[in-house]
Amino acid sequence: MQREETTHRHDTRIPGSISVFTAFGVPVRFHFTFILLLIFLAVVGLQGKQSAVSDVIFVLALFASVVLHELGHAVVARHFGVRTKEIVMFPIGGVAMLEKNPPARKELWIASAGPLVNLIIGGVILLLIVAFRGTGIRDRKSTRLNSSHIP
Secondary structure: OOOOOOOOOOOOOOOOEEEEEEEOOEEEEEEHHHHHHHHHHHHHHHHOOOOHHHHHHHHHHHHHHHHHHHHHHHHHHHHOOOOEEEEEEEOOEEEEEEOOOOOHHHHHHHHHHHHHHHHHHHHHHHHHHHHHOOOOOOOOOOOOOOOOOOO
C-alpha cells in the first residue's frame, strides 16, 4: 500500500481579516476592528460641524495613504525577491506581512520605502496647496486645508 503524501498549507492570514482587493499581487485586507473604526467615524461625523462629504473624503484619503505606505514596503520587498503575503489594515495602521526576513541591508531599504511614500504624498499635497492658493477652489471656512501659513 502506497502512502499518499499531502502538503498542508497553513492559512497564514491574520484572524478576523476580510479580503477587500489585491494590488501588485498582494491581497489587502481589513481587520474587523478597522471596519468598526470606520462605522464609529461615520457616526461621529454625522454629529459634527463638518459635512459628511468632507469626512468621507478625509477618511478615504487617510486610508489611501496608509495603503500606499504599505504597498511601498511590498513593492521594494518584491524587488529584493521577498514576497508579501498580505497587507492588513488595523485602526492603528497597516501591516505588510513578508514571507521571510530579508538580510539586514535589504530590510533597511524595505523598511524605508513606506516612509518615503509618505514624504512623496506630503510633497504632492504641499505642491497642490501652493498651486491652488488664492484660486478660490478650497473652502475658505475649512481648517483642515488651510494654506494661509505657507509662504
